[in-house]
Amino acid sequence: MSDLLIDAKAVNTYYGASHVLRGIDFSVARGQTVGLMGRNGMGKSTLLKSIMGIVKPRSGSISIAGKAMMGRAPFEIARLGVAYVPEGRGIFGNLSVVENLKMAARAGTRGQRDWTYERVLETFPRLQERLKHGGQQLSGGEQQMLTIGRALMTNPDLLILDEATEGLAPLIARDIWRICALIRESGISSVIVDKNWKHVTQITDRNVILLKGEVVFEGSSDELHARPELLQQYLGV
Numbered sequence: 001m002s003d004l005l006i007d008a009k010a011v012n013t014y015y016g017a018s019h020v021l022r023g024i025d026f027s028v029a030r031g032q033t034v035g036l037m038g039r040n041g042m043g044k045s046t047l048l049k050s051i052m053g054i055v056k057p058r059s060g061s062i063s064i065a066g067k068a069m070m071g072r073a074p075f076e077i078a079r080l081g082v083a084y085v086p087e088g089r090g091i092f093g094n095l096s097v098v099e100n101l102k103m104a105a106r107a108g109t110r111g112q113r114d115w116t117y118e119r120v121l122e123t124f125p126r127l128q129e130r131l132k133h134g135g136q137q138l139s140g141g142e143q144q145m146l147t148i149g150r151a152l153m154t155n156p157d158l159l160i161l162d163e164a165t166e167g168l169a170p171l172i173a174r175d176i177w178r179i180c181a182l183i184r185e186s187g188i189s190s191v192i193v194d195k196n197w198k199h200v201t202q203i204t205d206r207n208v209i210l211l212k213g214e215v216v217f218e219g220s221s222d223e224l225h226a227r228p229e230l231l232q233q234y235l236g237v
Contacts, residue, residue, distance in 0.1 A: 013046055025215065033180075033206075045087055101153055102153075121149075157189060
């Protein structure tokens, strides 16, 4: 079993003639939490979509849990234990909270069923209060909780979370960060994209900063904090 859940090398992805990812190397080890940062339009979401098979890179290689998967369909990548919470959430608005959760329930790649329906509701008490509500009736924060809860119902080895707290009220955002910390403690690897670098670096082992489709920093949270000029230059803080 590979120690690397994601091993992407020299990935080049285009949108038409626009060269978005430029020879990116990116990896996530088992049990590791990685922050993916950069200003808008720097290639973060494109990298995640390239890993998930939603966008097909033009060259390079992407291995998931030791298997070459570049260009494969998203459902094949999901079967290898990768759960994806996209920007915009992607819940089923015409299904209830219960239906959104239970439709995703399955054992993980090693037969694990650590994240049961009951455990998800215990982790997200707001959802417990809204079980019969349709997805479209939930607030933005509740939808984000539902999407994360639905991803956990697949008992993933790796959770990819794009724009974790985008547009959420501060109290709801704080709850999402609490949940991200719980996910880390449970042993699930994760990739977290969010503009709030202070919260991201509180729970990450490694951080990667992108600039115009290239990696310009890779290191621990302590290393990033020790270089405030990088935060100013690449994150604008």
